[in-house]
Amino acid sequence: MPPAAPFARRFAQLDVFAGRPQRGNPLAVVLDAEGLTEEEMQRVAAWTNLSETTFLLPPTSAEADYRVRIFTPSGELPFAGHPTLGSARAWLEAGGVPARERIVQECAAGLITVRRDADRLAFAAPPLLRSGPLDDADVDQLVSALGVPRSSVLGHTWADNGPGWRVLELESAEQILSLSPDLAGMRDAKLGVMGRFGPADAAARPVGGADGPLYEVRAFTLGGVEDPVTGSLNAGIAQWLAGREPMPARWTAAQGTVLDREGRIDVQVEDDGTVWIGGATVLTVEGSILV
Template sequence: MTLLSNRPSRRFLTLDVFTDSALAGNPLAVVLDADRLDDVAMQKIAAEFNLSETVFVLPPEDIAHRARLRIFTPTQELPFAGHPTVGAAVLLGLLDGAPTGSFTVEERVGLVPCEVAITGDGVGEATFSLPRLPERVGALPEASIIAAALGLVDSDIGFARHVPAQYSAGSPFALVPVASRAAVDRAANMKVGWDAAFGQVKRGSAFIYCSEPVDPAHRFYARMFAPSLGIGEDPATGSAVAAFAGAVMDHETLGNGEHRIVVEQGYAMGRPSQIVLTLTVADGALAKATIGGKAVLVSEGRLFA
């Protein structure tokens, strides 16, 4: 028996992204056949799902591209985000039915080329090239102000050559290096003092990281807080790692060639995620950067809205 069978509906699916295990990684809702939804309806639906992001798939403006994506948090639209791009790309690859594929999706930040490989039943991997290379876009306040906003002490802030700063690859983030994984795990949004530390960053999102991963084969361990987006803590944030590529270029010593860096996120939430950042360096400068990861289908349904 199908309830509400006479009401108009559209298909949606959920995936867990930056993992190949259901109920890990970062959950994502993808709404198909969204071309008849207006901005207000999309925002209300994203609030209803109440996940970090919800993606709406629309026909592309250029038929040479695979689809146009619009990305919403529970409170606002984003021009670009990593886990929605990876998850939507894997879903589009699953719908296409081919084991591998290459296509371009349209996002508000610009065109995003994607490479997809289907690796199992409802499981795939996607990599996308950053539509905009990262850049340092501003400073952050002194360590004592940042530490107070995160419930840390001044000595927890910074390690090696890494210092706090604002970076963006389409979406801006406060990037806060922290001395140890224990300090990253102690960090919290203290609310009082948050605006003083991060209010100058558009959307006030803070990506906190250290160089002590859980898996020694990986490179960094991170958490991300975005209270102004309706996201207390995000299990995996590809757009933050895209911005973080700028900090890696500024503070690490990378020779020419390709560098694969795995960033762990979500472990403190019980949602372990692995985000693969690949940097191509030529003549000492960043020539290309990609974000990649796996995604697994979790649920499918009909949206009566």
């Protein structure tokens, strides 16, 4: 029997964690994904060749508004941050109406709450699957790949909420921006690096001066790719920082600066420890896709 003929499904592409097009992290969304096989979803994700493509489906949980499956060009993820915000925005723009005050997204990692703050969206960070310090051998391998001395590492941790992030905190945001890592040396690691802007560094911040980002973040993923802006990584970092030292109730991280992006991740830590990760989302493409 010949394969079924493809038909048009609603499609959108968005920029996430930026206030204007082509400045954040792009996401492709297939809004009418019911009936697609896993193989078809994977093929579409490989074709878009974006860091993630999502597929919206009817929920299987009575508590959820919709279900999402998240694919990279090479495999499926249980959770990711910018696909969560971008999928929620695409669902709303397509006429989705949440059953409750907040949107509830179902994904392989469970139920994720998404709230609307004026024109911005934020998700409640899911619990970490793995936390705690990295092994010494891991740290040695990673600093070697980054080309920095071990003494420049101020802290390190697992921050795995699905994708498997490791995190190194270096001495400053300036050091983060100057990195030219040997990505092949990271082997199978997915690495986030972060550095804080000091009080004297306001002029060096990408925007905002003294009111600008508190941290600069970079994310290096499998295959030697630098991710422009990464919600899951920033969620894990925020959970680590909030449990490690007194932090402001709200702060902003910058990411993507070296890639000519303007990624801004809004972080809020509530009194009960809930971490919200938010930012702007911009609809850049809408139409249909044949699958």
